[in-house]
Amino acid sequence: MDILARYDSLDEVLKRPVLRKELFSAPVIIDTIELLRDRNNFLVRVRSKEGAEGIAAGHGSQNSKSWPAFGGLISRFQGKDARDLDALIPGDNGKSGGIPFNVQVAVLEFAILDMMGNTIRKPVGELIGTIHNPMISVYQGSRVVELRQLPPEESLEIVKKDLLESKAKAVKIRAGGGGVLDGDNAPGRTEKLIRMARETFGDQMVLGCDGNGNYTRKGGIRIGKILEEYKYAWWEEMVPFGWYDDLKHVKDGLRIPISTGESEAHISTFRWLIANDACDVVQPDQLYFGGMIRSMKVARMAEAFGKTIVPHITQYGLGYIYMLHFISACLNAGKFQEFDLFSTRDANGNTIPIMYKSGDPIVSYDGVLKVPTGSGLGIVIDPDYIKKHTVVKDW
Numbered sequence: 001m002d003i004l005a006r007y008d009s010l011d012e013v014l015k016r017p018v019l020r021k022e023l024f025s026a027p028v029i030i031d032t033i034e035l036l037r038d039r040n041n042f043l044v045r046v047r048s049k050e051g052a053e054g055i056a057a058g059h060g061s062q063n064s065k066s067w068p069a070f071g072g073l074i075s076r077f078q079g080k081d082a083r084d085l086d087a088l089i090p091g092d093n094g095k096s097g098g099i100p101f102n103v104q105v106a107v108l109e110f111a112i113l114d115m116m117g118n119t120i121r122k123p124v125g126e127l128i129g130t131i132h133n134p135m136i137s138v139y140q141g142s143r144v145v146e147l148r149q150l151p152p153e154e155s156l157e158i159v160k161k162d163l164l165e166s167k168a169k170a171v172k173i174r175a176g177g178g179g180v181l182d183g184d185n186a187p188g189r190t191e192k193l194i195r196m197a198r199e200t201f202g203d204q205m206v207l208g209c210d211g212n213g214n215y216t217r218k219g220g221i222r223i224g225k226i227l228e229e230y231k232y233a234w235w236e237e238m239v240p241f242g243w244y245d246d247l248k249h250v251k252d253g254l255r256i257p258i259s260t261g262e263s264e265a266h267i268s269t270f271r272w273l274i275a276n277d278a279c280d281v282v283q284p285d286q287l288y289f290g291g292m293i294r295s296m297k298v299a300r301m302a303e304a305f306g307k308t309i310v311p312h313i314t315q316y317g318l319g320y321i322y323m324l325h326f327i328s329a330c331l332n333a334g335k336f337q338e339f340d341l342f343s344t345r346d347a348n349g350n351t352i353p354i355m356y357k358s359g360d361p362i363v364s365y366d367g368v369l370k371v372p373t374g375s376g377l378g379i380v381i382d383p384d385y386i387k388k389h390t391v392v393k394d395w
Helices: 004-015 069-077 082-086 099-120 125-128 144-151 152-166 189-201 217-229 243-254 267-275 291-304 319-328 383-387
Strands: 030-038 041-048 055-056 137-138 170-174 206-210 234-236 258-260 337-339 352-355 368-370 379-381
Touching: 004 267, 004 291, 030 069, 030 099, 030 125, 041 099, 055 099, 055 144, 069 099, 082 099, 099 125, 099 291, 125 291, 137 152, 137 319, 144 152, 144 170, 152 170, 152 189, 170 189, 170 291, 189 206, 217 234, 217 243, 243 258, 243 267, 267 291, 291 319, 319 337
Parallel strands: 137 170, 137 337, 170 206, 206 234, 234 258
Antiparallel strands: 030 041, 041 055, 137 368, 352 379
């Protein structure tokens, strides 16, 4: 298939609706949308005319200067039928895209999906597809700073302690970090970390490596060949963001699967990456990328060309909850999904207190998490925590 035919095929995939509108026999009118604030932290709460409610947590890296765009989203969504969510979610047209804007869209979408799920008593995953993955295996992706700065002996001991909680059967380490491309904090540190991680965790542990944009195409291939030698399962984000031709060069020069996409904000970029076979695994962050509907479009494009999806999850708010619901409906989900322990920190550094509607908390059974089965997002945020937030009125 030539490149133009590949693009045509992807464009047909993008035309398919995501939200399962047929599940709703009557309109679900979005009556109110509220942005709630407690210092640096934000929540979004929506209600339908029928009285159903949905609520979602904001993203900790976005401060109050980013949120005035939310006023325009209220005007766009309020009073509309939530069954038309596919059309209401902004696409790639115009100049309004980018991560700060996408985060606002995503949190509003999560709240609306929570409300819609509560309306018909179905989990969010069933609203955006068929449940393929009620149980999800995770890889441990914690300890970014330690893995990039501490000597391998020290950082791996910390990772081992985290494994007592996650019980994961896969771990991601970090490469590079010397402040310049192809640099390191100490000569040979990354090469030693790659070798020691395999020795520490054994041949049965699935290992991956994140380059965090620290390498040129030549450096990415050099480290990639070392990863292949030690039988690593994936090589992630090795070249700087936006260096797409270099990413393609690295992919063509290695056998190890290449992962990318955590910083992308546009559907058109994933369209290029997939059409040009520049990666094997796509990783849209559901907050940075603008929500589950946009992410499902990427998952479907990837599926059309035999690629898998492993979304990046941010370390603030309820990222792992959103990931579980999204991946539950992805036919081409990767074998292991990213997980940074059971962290629910808000932007003020506080834990978001939640209860699971199913009655049993999510725990890791040998590195496998059960997707929440209650309606909507499957959780209830402590009402006393919500009361600490006030409705934003001054945009």
